[in-house]
Amino acid sequence: MSANDPHRAGLFPHRHLLGIEGLQPHEILGLLDRADQAVEVSRQVEKIRPVLRGRTQINLFFEASTRTQSSFEIAGKRLGADVMNMQVAASSVKKGETLIDTAATLNAMHPDILVVRHHAAGCAVHLLARKVDCSVINAGDGQHEHPTQALLDALTIRRHKGKIARLTIAICGDILHSRVARSNIILLNALGARVRVVAPSTLLPSGIDRMGVEVFRDMKEGLKGADIVMMLRLQRERMNGAFIPSVREYYRFYGLDAEKLAYAKDDALVMHPGPMNRGVEIDPAVADGPQSLIREQVEMGVAVRMAVLEALAAHLPNH
Ligand code: NCD
Numbered sequence: 001m002s003a004n005d006p007h008r009a010g011l012f013p014h015r016h017l018l019g020i021e022g023l024q025p026h027e028i029l030g031l032l033d034r035a036d037q038a039v040e041v042s043r044q045v046e047k048i049r050p051v052l053r054g055r056t057q058i059n060l061f062f063e064a065s066t067r068t069q070s071s072f073e074i075a076g077k078r079l080g081a082d083v084m085n086m087q088v089a090a091s092s093v094k095k096g097e098t099l100i101d102t103a104a105t106l107n108a109m110h111p112d113i114l115v116v117r118h119h120a121a122g123c124a125v126h127l128l129a130r131k132v133d134c135s136v137i138n139a140g141d142g143q144h145e146h147p148t149q150a151l152l153d154a155l156t157i158r159r160h161k162g163k164i165a166r167l168t169i170a171i172c173g174d175i176l177h178s179r180v181a182r183s184n185i186i187l188l189n190a191l192g193a194r195v196r197v198v199a200p201s202t203l204l205p206s207g208i209d210r211m212g213v214e215v216f217r218d219m220k221e222g223l224k225g226a227d228i229v230m231m232l233r234l235q236r237e238r239m240n241g242a243f244i245p246s247v248r249e250y251y252r253f254y255g256l257d258a259e260k261l262a263y264a265k266d267d268a269l270v271m272h273p274g275p276m277n278r279g280v281e282i283d284p285a286v287a288d289g290p291q292s293l294i295r296e297q298v299e300m301g302v303a304v305r306m307a308v309l310e311a312l313a314a315h316l317p318n319h
Pocket of ligand 1: 067140149180233235273
């Protein structure tokens with residue numbers, strides 16, 4: 001079956017991946033199944049599965065990134081695409097070019113896939129998708145969504161627990177500023193998990209209880225009986241004002257150490273999207289400990305991005 005097979009296109013009927021919101025559970029599961037195959041491809045000596053041969057992928061990152069950008073680059077290359085990383089810091093954007101002009105310039109180069117990270121929540125990536133002719137993937141837009149992170153987290157969980165449905169998953173830390181939390185809440189709810197958020201009131205968005213989560217302000221209460229403990233970084237670059245009294249106090253009440261982790265199930269697993277701030281939201285001994293899946297999340301990141309690129313490839317024109 002080729003990547004452009006109409007049957008395959010029907011499995012994921014979207015030209016863009018702008019968020020988890022709007023995806024059907026079977027579409028999410030279909031991407032996870034594809035990603036399981038991509039894990040196998042990535043573990044082989046010969047890693048090429050050339051469904052994007054002759055195609056051009058541009059990574060356009062307006063915000064800093066290590067894992068996401070490099071894994072999109074590796075994923076594109078494993079699928080045979082020509083991948084270009086646009087250096088925004090050295091580009092005309094710094095000379096005052098608007099997003100729309102940048103989009104029009106890139107569009108004129110006929111890319112097939114544009115991977116975009118932008119600080120404007122919920123609008124920049126959607127606007128770009130309307131202005132270009134190619135497929136657009138949201139690699140994180142402000143505090144809004146980070147769909148491939150939620151997919152890779154779900155893949156990591158499913159490979160360990162065999163399912164997502166009915167697991168108790170505690171997402172802890174800076175929920176307010178986190179696109180990772182938002183995308184995960186939507187995805188995990190869609191697949192039937194019991195989702196909890198654990199944070200001080202200052203780091204919880206208003207209306208969070210309407211997102212189908214159980215809200216805890218006490219870490220030990222929130223971790224009781226959890227299957228998965230997902231830690232988040234304090235997004236200090238998105239904060240203006242004081243959201244926590246001090247880092248020391250935050251770590252004491254909300255930092256994940258062995259003592260707090262003991263409240264979760266014995267076989268609970270620890271996750272973090274990275275970058276970690278050791279000693280702020282997580283004790284290094286837990287981050288590197290036997291219950292941690294943090295390194296594995298990085299491996300799953302490449303596989304999930306291969307799966308998403310492949311799913312969108314089915315919608316690219318053949319000629
Ligand atoms: C996250 C992001 O950029 O939203 N990181 C990532 O993609 N691996 C989380 C974060 O920056 O804290």
